[in-house]
Amino acid sequence: MSEKSIPLHSLHVGVAGVAVFPIAQADLTPDIRREIVVPHRHDHYSCFFTRQGTLHITIDFQPVQLTAGSLLVSWPGQIHQVAPPYHFQGWILVADAKLISPQARSFLEQAFTSPALLQFTPAENDWFQHLFLALHAATTSQSSLFHTEAGHALLNACMAQAVKLLDAQQQQQQQAHSRRSLALTRQFRHLLQQDFLTSKKPAAYAEKLHVTVSHLNDTVKAMTGFSVSYFIQQEVLAEAQRLLFYTDLNVQEIADQLGYEDVKYFSRLFAKGVGVAPSLFRKQSQSTQPG
CATH class of the missing domain: 1.10.10.60 (Homeodomain-like)
Structure with missing residues (x-):
């Protein structure tokens, strides 16, 4: 039997391999909305950071709701779609998997709490907001020979902190167990x-x-x-x-x-x-x- 092609969204951010975009519902053009409402896969890591409002995403057929101060990490191959209504403001980070440390990738992809969803405290929310601002500046600036290295370092700082918080979240949930x-x-x-x-x-x-x-x-x-x-x-x-x-x-x-x-x-x-x-x-x- 013939198979329908699986929509696969590839990473197109040049040699840096990482990019951060501020995004709100106003940025979702009709073409983008038609694209994201259909279940699809990415060939890269994606992080959705919601600063205001609510974002509804389905990951591998599991509904996930991101409220203000939430971060969702999606890894390559996961099936996801973004569902209306679109009332949110935040950031989207995309990155080539090979730029992320093997330890962080292994932890995320083998975590028994899936999808990888974090709800931040106010202090954690401020930390990630400043980091995403720095990542955005590093990945859009061409003023230095080291902007790519800075972007990669900040990306791994982001992922390391996300893994650290996810691990703490899991440990807190399961603190009664060995x-x-x-x-x-x-x-x-x-x-x-x-x-x-x-x-x-x-x-x-x-x-x-x-x-x-x-x-x-x-x-x-x-x-x-x-x-x-x-x-x-x-x-x-x-x-x-x-x-x-x-x-x-x-x-x-x-x-x-x-x-x-x-x-x-x-x-x-x-x-x-x-x-x-x-x-x-x-x-x-x-x-x-x-x-």
């Missing part, structure tokens, strides 16, 4: 992203992580509030939604690709998890596309 439990949960989430197409049972992940099923399930549930089976199902449902939206594969073919021989079972699983049957989800998704 670091070992946190590490096991992250290892499970990372392994799940790699193996969900072929491994649907908690026992498969427990075996690879060298723990019992009950220990893995108890740990993940204590850390996140959800069971191992829940996360497996959510990973499958997210991929099913992507295939229904972006490809012309029929439901039987999608079930096969996701590892389900019984298409009726897959359809019941999808309907229970998403709220509508696969065919209706595809119909509703297509109705949101322009033209």
Whole structure:
């Protein structure tokens, strides 16, 4: 079967590889609005910093609301769209992934709290506002041979601080649990992203992580509030939604690709998890596309 092309927005900021743009609802032209309302991917990192108002974004089919003093970090490959109404003012930072430290990338992409959303205190909000102003000045100035180096240094300062605050946020949420439990949960989430197409049972992940099923399930549930089976199902449902939206594969073919021989079972699983049957989800998704 033929596949629809997946909208991919590439980075076009020259050799610097990083740029910061102040943005408000008035900056969203009709062409931009038509582009961002359609689910798409980026081949780069994006940070959305909302100073005033509210911005509604969907990341991998999860709705996220950014209120004043919020920062959302999106990494390459994540599916997202910006939804109306557009009543906000803030900044957008875009950066080539290779400019961000491997440690920061690894932490963000393996964090069990996804999407990576931060709500700042007033002091943190002021810190990021000043940093974004400095980044904007560094990446738009051509007055020095070192403007690119300054931009890269400020970018990593921004990402390091975001990771630091995200880690503190996670630690605060899970302060009653050990670091070992946190590490096991992250290892499970990372392994799940790699193996969900072929491994649907908690026992498969427990075996690879060298723990019992009950220990893995108890740990993940204590850390996140959800069971191992829940996360497996959510990973499958997210991929099913992507295939229904972006490809012309029929439901039987999608079930096969996701590892389900019984298409009726897959359809019941999808309907229970998403709220509508696969065919209706595809119909509703297509109705949101322009033209």
